[in-house]
Amino acid sequence: MKLLFLHGAPAAGKLTVAKALLQLVPGRLFDNHAAIDLARTLFDFGAPGFWELVHATRYSALDIAAEHGAALVVTTFCYADPEDLPQFEKFEEIMRRNGGELLPVFLHCSREEAARRVGNADRVARRKITSPAYLLKELDRYQFTAVPRADCLPLDTGVRPAEVTAREIIGHFGLGTAQ
Numbered sequence: 001m002k003l004l005f006l007h008g009a010p011a012a013g014k015l016t017v018a019k020a021l022l023q024l025v026p027g028r029l030f031d032n033h034a035a036i037d038l039a040r041t042l043f044d045f046g047a048p049g050f051w052e053l054v055h056a057t058r059y060s061a062l063d064i065a066a067e068h069g070a071a072l073v074v075t076t077f078c079y080a081d082p083e084d085l086p087q088f089e090k091f092e093e094i095m096r097r098n099g100g101e102l103l104p105v106f107l108h109c110s111r112e113e114a115a116r117r118v119g120n121a122d123r124v125a126r127r128k129i130t131s132p133a134y135l136l137k138e139l140d141r142y143q144f145t146a147v148p149r150a151d152c153l154p155l156d157t158g159v160r161p162a163e164v165t166a167r168e169i170i171g172h173f174g175l176g177t178a179q
Contacts, residue, residue, distance in 0.1 A: 001066040001100040003091065004169070007079035008107040009144035011114035013157035013165070014076035017107060021166035025175050027072030030061060059090055066098035072175065079106075080142035088147050103173050106146035107165070109158030111139055 004021070006014045018029055035057040036045075043050040058075075065073050079088065095102045118131065146152045153172050155165050170176050 001070050001095070001098060002072045002173075002175070003062065003066075003095055003100060003102045004072065004074040004173070004175075005077060005088075005091065005102055005104045005147070006074060006107055007077040007104065007147060008157075009114060009139055009142075010078055011118050012107045012109055012144075013162060014078075014107055016162045017157065017165050017169070018074045018076055020162040021169060021175075022074060024163075024166055025072065025170055027074055027175075028065070028070055030058075030065070030073050030075040032076040032078060035061070055087060055090075058087070059094060062091060063094050063098070066094060066100045079144065079147055081145045081148075083142070085148070104147045104149050104152040105169055106152055106154045107157050108144075108154065109156060113158040114139070 004018075004027070006018055008014055015031055018031070021027075022029055035054045038057055039050050039053040042053065062073065062075070077084070077087075092102050094100070146154055153169065155168060157165055160168075
């Protein structure tokens with residue numbers, strides 16, 4: 001299995017790029033909010049048990065997908081250093097154990113562009129951050145950065161459309177070839 005790990009700050013365009021990419025190549029989307037939405041059925045956001053369930057769901061889903069031969073899974077993740085390094089290392093371990101490959105892509109844009117994006121209807125419907133002021137506070141609070149991998153592909157989503165970014169990812173990792 002290839003795990004395309006699209007990561008970056010909130011409103012960097014991770015889900016938009018993931019959807020554009022999956023219009024061009026076959027694969028499955030495991031959006032960051034799939035596990036969060038599941039956890040919200042049992043816990044308030046951030047309550048005791050919430051993040052444990054989110055992490056366990058992500059690990060289990062990726063492990064089972066790899067075990068059962070999913071060819072390509074595109075996942076989105078708000079990676080903040082150093083808090084999220086243990087999760088990323090667990091994703092790497094799951095891929096190694098299953099003979100898979102983790103393909104990291106760091107998506108980023110300017111603070112101004114991210115603040116402009118947070119009010120869109122899709123973000124509101126999906127219960128994501130929608131306040132520009134709150135987003136800027138989170139951007140100051142956390143260090144959203146590329147994962148510590150030399151092969152991580154950094155792309156600025158503020159300077160190109162999602163479809164162009166998706167094509168660049170496909171070309172870089174050879175995802176358009178036989179899976």
